Amino acid sequence: MLTIHIFVFLTAATHQLAFAARKDVDQIVSLPGLTYDVQFKQYSGYLQGTTGVNLHYWLVESQSATPSTDPLILWLNGGPGCSSVKGLIKELGPFHPNPDGVTLFENVYSWNKKANVLFVEMPKNTGFSFQNTSLNNGTTYNDETTGADTLAAVKDFFDSYPEYRTRDFYVMGVSYGGVYVPLLTNLLIKEIQAGRLTANLVGIAIGNGQLKVTQIINSNMVLLYAHGLIGKDDWDSLQKCCPNTTLVDCDFSQWLTLNTDGVPYPVNITTECGGIVADLGLARVWATLNNVYNIYQDCYQKPATSSKTSFASSEVPLPGSRSAENAFIDQGSMINWASTDAFGGYSCYADSAAERFLNTPIVRDALHIPSEAPTWQTCSSIGHLVAEL
Ligand SMILES: *[C@@H]1O[C@H](CO)[C@@H](O)[C@H](O)[C@H]1NC(C)=O
Ligand SMILES: *[C@@H]1O[C@H](CO)[C@@H](O)[C@H](O)[C@H]1NC(C)=O
Ligand SMILES: *[C@@H]1O[C@H](CO)[C@@H](O)[C@H](O)[C@H]1NC(C)=O
Ligand SMILES: *[C@@H]1O[C@H](CO)[C@@H](O)[C@H](O)[C@H]1NC(C)=O
Numbered sequence: 001m002l003t004i005h006i007f008v009f010l011t012a013a014t015h016q017l018a019f020a021a022r023k024d025v026d027q028i029v030s031l032p033g034l035t036y037d038v039q040f041k042q043y044s045g046y047l048q049g050t051t052g053v054n055l056h057y058w059l060v061e062s063q064s065a066t067p068s069t070d071p072l073i074l075w076l077n078g079g080p081g082c083s084s085v086k087g088l089i090k091e092l093g094p095f096h097p098n099p100d101g102v103t104l105f106e107n108v109y110s111w112n113k114k115a116n117v118l119f120v121e122m123p124k125n126t127g128f129s130f131q132n133t134s135l136n137n138g139t140t141y142n143d144e145t146t147g148a149d150t151l152a153a154v155k156d157f158f159d160s161y162p163e164y165r166t167r168d169f170y171v172m173g174v175s176y177g178g179v180y181v182p183l184l185t186n187l188l189i190k191e192i193q194a195g196r197l198t199a200n201l202v203g204i205a206i207g208n209g210q211l212k213v214t215q216i217i218n219s220n221m222v223l224l225y226a227h228g229l230i231g232k233d234d235w236d237s238l239q240k241c242c243p244n245t246t247l248v249d250c251d252f253s254q255w256l257t258l259n260t261d262g263v264p265y266p267v268n269i270t271t272e273c274g275g276i277v278a279d280l281g282l283a284r285v286w287a288t289l290n291n292v293y294n295i296y297q298d299c300y301q302k303p304a305t306s307s308k309t310s311f312a313s314s315e316v317p318l319p320g321s322r323s324a325e326n327a328f329i330d331q332g333s334m335i336n337w338a339s340t341d342a343f344g345g346y347s348c349y350a351d352s353a354a355e356r357f358l359n360t361p362i363v364r365d366a367l368h369i370p371s372e373a374p375t376w377q378t379c380s381s382i383g384h385l386v387a388e389l
Helices: 002-026 084-092 143-160 177-193 213-226 232-241 272-286 346-358 361-366
Strands: 042-048 053-060 072-076 095-097 104-106 116-120 168-174 200-207 256-258 264-266
Touching: 002 042, 042 143, 053 084, 053 143, 072 084, 072 177, 084 095, 084 116, 084 346, 095 346, 116 143, 143 177, 168 177, 177 200, 213 232, 213 256, 213 272, 232 272, 256 272, 264 272, 346 361
Parallel strands: 072 116, 072 168, 168 200
Antiparallel strands: 042 053, 053 116, 095 104, 256 264
């Protein structure tokens, strides 16, 4: 008995050493482009998914005075195929890229002011995540494979950072995260109940979550009116299309729907109502300069010297990529140098600035990204392989 106990103890101790070493290796000691001193620790490296699947993670510890008692948030972006590092660098993380794609400025609203935030890039081959083809050539993408890889990665995280096991743990995500978050949480609960995972899971949160196509389309029409993107006359003109119901109960999805990539396209456009709904619910949102991530503002392509009013006319060419065929537009090509909005037109240039920053060799080195990992993209083309709408 005694021998066995010693053996177990030594094995555990050896594991602890190995994990501590990996955490040390993954610490980001100096991130190029920072224009201010960060007062928190951050780590970037890989978590093990299923065999041969290496999921990139970036952990930013809390900026509060008590990071060691603050909660842990796992953050998952959607798509599918959009990088969770996009969430860090464009959305809720501690710093954002300037238009130069080289320097970073502080996001004073960062969620890591109060929480430790773990960004995991999934599914496989999203962002810096990659597959080791000498171990796994699998090409299957679905919610089950994504769930299995992410679950394994989360378990690997807690093995590597055991101090987080007792911390309040939240799983949060956006968009297609409306599918990932509940599916992963279901798996986590089963693992915890079976005694295969020790973690203090206390809650989930979903922003702008994936819904059924009919719910997305129908709620979107109401949202556009409620936020003033379409006017009262436009709204009233829809009444003839839904004569027997109030407009909030109308099924607009008979004229507008989503393809499997989540991209909206019109159906029955040759009918009068098909034309009206396609115009109000699609063309005026996606085929204009409207900034879909900040709908009260437009994106602009003019240089900084232009004034806002000088290009509010039809002389402005519509960006070619901005169409119903490609709703996930390259916002980075639409830099709003002259923006007056509170975010400085940030979301218009953020995609290309983030891609330029993250693909800089010294930045990849600082983040411990190996040469086998792909060029970082905000969203990869694997989305249509994953979506199960
Ligand atoms: C891929 O797996 C092989 C076999 O385990 C290993 O030798 C190699 O280092 C791995 N490559 C990467 C980039 O992790
Ligand atoms: C994956 O395919 C490559 C190229 O055909 C091959 O070298 C490798 O052994 C394969 N990996 C596995 C795990 O079968
Ligand atoms: C509206 O209701 C009337 C009377 O019940 C019916 O004849 C008509 O077909 C309905 N129209 C639609 C578009 O459902
Ligand atoms: C197009 O309109 C016709 C006639 O109203 C209807 O029967 C059909 O279901 C519509 N098609 C789609 C894809 O909604």
